[in-house]
Amino acid sequence: MIRRLLTVLEPPEAALLRRTVAGLLICAVLQGIAFALLVPLLRELLGDGGISGALPWLGALAAVFAGYAVAYWSSTVSGYRTGAGLSRTLYHRLGDHVSTLPLGWFTAERTGGLAQLSSKGVIAVMGVPAHLLRPVITAFVTPLVVVALMFAFDWRLALASLVTLPLAAAAYRVTGRAIDGQERAHEAASAEAGGRVIEFARAQPVLRAFGRTVHGHRELDDALAAQRASGRRLLLRAVPGFAAFVFSVQFGFTSVLMVGTVLALGGSVDAPELIALLVLAARFVEPLIVAADLGATLRIADGALNRVQTVLTTEPLPEPAVPAVPSDPADTSVELAGVSFGYRPGSPVLSGFSLRVPARTMTALVGPSGSGKTTVTRLVARFFDAEEGQVRVAGVDVRELGTEALMSRVSLVFQDVYLFDATIAENIRLARPEASEAEFHRAARLARVDEIAARLPDGWDTRVGEGGTALSGGERQRVSIARAILKDAPIVLLDEATAALDPENEHAVQDALAALAADRTLLVIAHRLQTIASADRIAVLDEGRVAELGTHDELLALDGRYARYWAERSRAGGWRLTAAPETAP
Incomplete structure (x- = not known):
């Protein structure tokens, strides 16, 4: 170690x-x-x-x-x-x-x-x-x-003491091997249980709404039971080994005591020398017992x-020694050419995927869950590198462009918005701390965050809490969009997330997205029919490939996957909750 x-x-x-x-x-x-x-x-x-x-x-x-x-x-x-x-x-x-x-x-x-x-x-x-x-x-x-x-x-007493060392070392090694795997399993079970406890606390509004405050949170019960079971298995593995270690040490001391007694009775060792040697043997045993007590702590530190x-x-992802420079600084196009990628070996998410997003246009990605929509945006932002093919921004492979240059050209607005435990103003300025007051207030106004600050007691100095928990989901989205506007990157990767918002926040977020999209290249994972229909081009993804590509009218005329998708979404958009009709007794 x-x-x-x-x-x-x-x-x-x-x-x-x-x-x-x-x-x-x-x-x-x-x-x-x-x-x-x-x-x-x-x-x-x-x-x-x-x-x-x-x-x-x-x-x-x-x-x-x-x-x-x-x-x-x-x-x-x-x-x-x-x-x-x-x-x-x-x-x-x-x-x-x-x-x-x-x-x-x-x-x-x-x-x-x-x-x-x-x-x-x-x-x-x-x-x-x-x-x-x-x-x-x-x-x-x-x-x-x-x-x-x-x-x-006395060499005889020394040999009797020496018996302890190999026995104790063997017991210690066997115990460590026996509990090593179980210790990792217990750590994983404890982490899972901790996560479930936090989930249970955060889910209280939903659980109470459906009267499931005590029972019904099966995941937490199972996690706590698994933690208890793994802890019990760990103890069952550890106790025999610890007992064997202590026994081996005490056996060594007993051996010295017995040999010394025999030698004293035979006259080979006088009583004062025997007492002194037994004191020495006792001091020999003490540090070994202490080591046994610290074994678990040492293994935790080692893990x-x-x-x-x-x-x-x-x-980390490889970085170019000399980052490439786009031949046309004004080029904000995005292109994926023959890209293949999977999160696990043998399970490709994208296979031979090709798509070009022209500069200053909006391309909407639609398709069933698991078709690779989010993976496409992650590859453009270089969350990962493609296994095959190329991902190009401004005509340059993102691996040659370098992460810093890539991030200066791209803004990310995804569903999972994370805000730091700081003020609203600090969370927005995170995108560009050197921005002027005028630029800051313009971005906040376009994202309609100024309305949020105006109704809060501390205004722009209101702390949003860890993860932004002091704000609603729609308000967090608006702060995130204001951050993206302030960054002023020419390419925006957007995972539209308005389905779960109330009408007021949805309208505000849509206005903010419209401001963000002005004169920029947008690659958006679209869910709302209005966003899909207004896109310059729509790419329909299926099984890791572009199955259909064109404008809204062109794809409807094909009467293929997109037409069916549009019809299903249109019917779902007309659903309404109504009271069940009363029946005569």
Whole structure:
């Protein structure tokens, strides 16, 4: 584990960790020597030498203790400094590396894991040099020193003590292997249960509306039951191994006691020396028991370090050494040529997909769920790289254009709007912090966010809460669109999300979208009939390909997939909820 810690530390912190380990080794050796010095000291005190005979050994013990105190203080300070440096380094490295990962990497599962890793995980790892290395090193080094020095006093008792080490090491290794997989399963079950608890809390309005406040949330019940079951399995795996480890250690001490008794009865060892050696054997056992108690904590830290390394070794999307420059700066076209892509091997979402979106036009993507509409917009924004084919913006492959240049040309307005726990103004200015007041207020007015700020007590300084929870869904969409308008990118990728909005917010969002679309290239996943019909071109997607392409009138004339889709949506748009007619008794 120390070698892996050195790989994630910066050179100054790595050097400090090496000094910490060296200091802890010196402490453990000095501690073993101090324990061994108890044998001649007690032998003199309990034998014929008395106090005068014990003074030289007492002086030697005091000198060793003084050296131990200095090494202990030095290693403790450097351990805390290493822990603090490790925390700072991990946060910086994780933050720097995560910022280079493609947006497609940030799934809900990975985002939740990253949040847990950046809080509990980093703290667990930083505790290794600060708190765990000392008892672990002491548990292994001090007993070895004690056994080695015990050979100087009585080789038979030393051999009896030596029986403990292989038995304890084997029990520790077998226990670690037995619970390793179960520990990961328990961690996953705990994370799932935590997510379900949050989901249950957020879903209270719906659950209470249907009278299901106590029963009926099966997912939460199942998650809590799975967490309990995994915890029980973990304990069942851990307890036998821990008991075996403690038994092996106590067996070693018992062996020393029995051998010593036999030797004392046979006259090979006198009583004062036997008592001193038994005291030494007791000190030999103590650090091993402490190591057993810390085993679980050490494994948690080791697992967290593994997850940190997994994130840090995740390869970002390749960036060009010299980003390409479009030949025509005014070109805002988007094109996908022969693109194939899948989220899992052997399950393609797009296969040989080709589509061109001319500059300053709107192309609507329609089709059944799973046809690849969202994947198309994600590939244009370079959430992922296409497995085959090319995705071009302004005539340049996005892999050659580079992420920074691509993002400067693209605005994203998707269904899942996330607002930071800041003010309304700060969330809008996130798109372009250097924008003037006039530009800011123009974007807010076009998105009709000024109406939201006007009715709130703190106006533009109103905090929206984590994720924007203080605002309604339509209000969050309007803030998101204002942000996109302020960015003023020439290409807009839009996942229209007005189906679940009330009429007032829907009308406001539509006005904001119309302002956003002015003189820009739009690629929109369309749901509303009005948006679909007003598009310059409509691409009908089916099974990862463009099945039909043309204007609204052209596609209706084909009487194919689009015509059927339009007819179904038109009929659904006329649905109304009415009261059931009363029947005569």
